[in-house]
Amino acid sequence: MPLKSVRGQMLSFKDDPFLKPASECYDHYQDGLIVIRDGKIIDAGDYSIVAPRYPQLNDIDTYSDALIMPGLIDCHTHYVQSPMLGSFGDTLLNWLNRYTYPTESMFRDKGVADEVARMFFRQLLEHGTTTANVFATTFETSVEAFFEESERYNTRMISGKVLQDRNLPDSLKDESTEGSILLSERLLNKWHRRGRQLYAIIPRFAPTSTPEQLRLAGELYRSNMDKGVYVHTHLDEAQSEIDWVRQLYPSHPNYTEVYGHFGLLGRRSIMAHCCIVQEDEWETLHRCGCGVAHCPSSNLFLGDGEFKYWEAKEKSRPIRFGIGTDVGAGTNFSVPRQLSEAYKVAMLHSHNLDALRSFYLATRGGAETLCLGDTIGSLAPGYEADIAVIDLKPSEYAEWRMRFSDDIFEKLFVIMTLGLDNINLATYVAGRKVYDRMRDRKFMYASETGR
16 A cells, blocks of 8 residues: 655654653654554654655655644544534533433434534544544434444444433333344444444433343443443433432442443443542442543533542542543533633642643543553554644634743643634544645545545
């Protein structure tokens, strides 16, 4: 296969700066080069060292005043809620009933699902996100539309049918508990590891599943664990939710143990939110190897709890966690804008998140959370060539402001704090430039890009 390369200032993470000295956790090159063959990185590093090894190299995309990074990773979002982003908040449970459930009920119509999937992927790619862990909804059409659009771009995505057989409107409720599991299994067999697609078993959250549905979901998960199938659900988001779980499952000591009892906790179990977590729950999540998605924009918008990263990263039992936009309670599709919100949440508790740790969460940290740390999230040989090119001068003010910032992490902190929507210049998926802000056709499916 012919070689493709990307050249410019480059940043990539190689370890966890929450647990290791910062200097050991990243590589930064003022003039870097990534060499790609057949969708994977075969070499990366300083241009002066890498380029001489490939004298035949002539297909080079060069970027100035920009930063080449791994594609950004969104650890929790709902594509089916894209049409309701920005709907008035109130409480979590009232918001679900007033806006979320009616919106998701529309996805019985494949035309609706196709339209929303197209818009959702364009938003992700425009913001430099190349992998996301995504809720669909009850209907098979919602899953098919999502994976079909992902397949067109060749993105590495995780999704699946949502399981929900009680405590929500009949228009969205699973008609049959056993049938919901059979449908999920059929979709799993069709889509999991088809190209770059990955499947998740998704109980919405404990209150909207009967014990029987959670039991069957746990059986489906355990029977497919060796295939790398995921569990994706919500946990400990708001006090009203926790109180409801306690009423519905009074025999279990806490919310986390409800999922544990039904066999839904494992290394590929991704728990969204985890804002109000007791120490015994953290210990369970650590012991089971679960990942967690921090969704600061959503939690602030709905007035839920506040994720405490210092608790999650307690060195005696550290938890893998990444960042989630949680659209549509989250108010935008931008992972960097979520980092700004995460910083503010931490500051409310006299902690902070600098740019180094923040962008680790947005890239390699997200990949580790999703058990994909050997596949995506870094710019290194053997990794899939998912790349975001961050514009370091996305506006007149930002360009002027950068004159007063010395190193790359100071500049990245400015970028994430300003919250601009136009910080991404280009997005590469498996080495193909599927989004280019300067191109007449900004978005192209993988098959349209040439190479």
